[in-house]
Amino acid sequence: MTAFLQDVYPQFNGEVADITEDYALLRLPIDNTHVRPGNTVSGPTMMALADVALYVVILSRIGPEALTVTTDFTCHFLNKPSANAALMAKATILKLGKRLVIGEVELYSEGEEESMVAHVVSTYSIPPRK
Numbered sequence: 001m002t003a004f005l006q007d008v009y010p011q012f013n014g015e016v017a018d019i020t021e022d023y024a025l026l027r028l029p030i031d032n033t034h035v036r037p038g039n040t041v042s043g044p045t046m047m048a049l050a051d052v053a054l055y056v057v058i059l060s061r062i063g064p065e066a067l068t069v070t071t072d073f074t075c076h077f078l079n080k081p082s083a084n085a086a087l088m089a090k091a092t093i094l095k096l097g098k099r100l101v102i103g104e105v106e107l108y109s110e111g112e113e114e115s116m117v118a119h120v121v122s123t124y125s126i127p128p129r130k
Contacts, residue, residue, distance in 0.1 A: 001056060008066045012052050017088070024057035027110065028087045041081040041117075050075065050105040050120040053089035058101050058124055061093065065127060071100070072123040081117040082109040099126055 001016050014028035028034075028049045036042040051070060058068055081087060088110050095102045105120040 004064050019060050023090055023092045024053055026053040026089045035083045039083045046107055046118050047075050049089045053091035053105050054103045054122050057091040067127045068124050071125045074121050076119045079117045086110040
């Protein structure tokens with residue numbers, strides 16, 4: 001999965017920490033490019049990590065299909081993430097259909113799994129299978 005991501009999504013500089021049948025866990029080290037005023041991780045950084053995490057868990061189920069795309073994305077920011085810890089994203093699939101996949105992502109600062117910083121629900125479109 002890491003090699004596939006590097007090929008189709010080279011701008012992603014995080015890592016796939018774990019993949020199981022039930023979830024994908026991604027880790028993004030935080031640096032100054034991810035921090036906004038107030039010494040917190042920016043919303044676009046959190047949303048991008050969530051989007052990639054859901055992409056990874058979907059591809060782990062359907063195979064490497066680069067043209068699987070986001071069609072809907074809702075993010076609720078819940079708590080201030082730490083600017084001094086990696087950002088973690090745990091993605092799970094809620095419904096895997098023939099053309100659409102609905103999933104959710106829990107984001108939290110590394111080491112603080114009990115304190116979610118954002119919650120995402122998103123839908124992806126899967127290209128027709130041959």
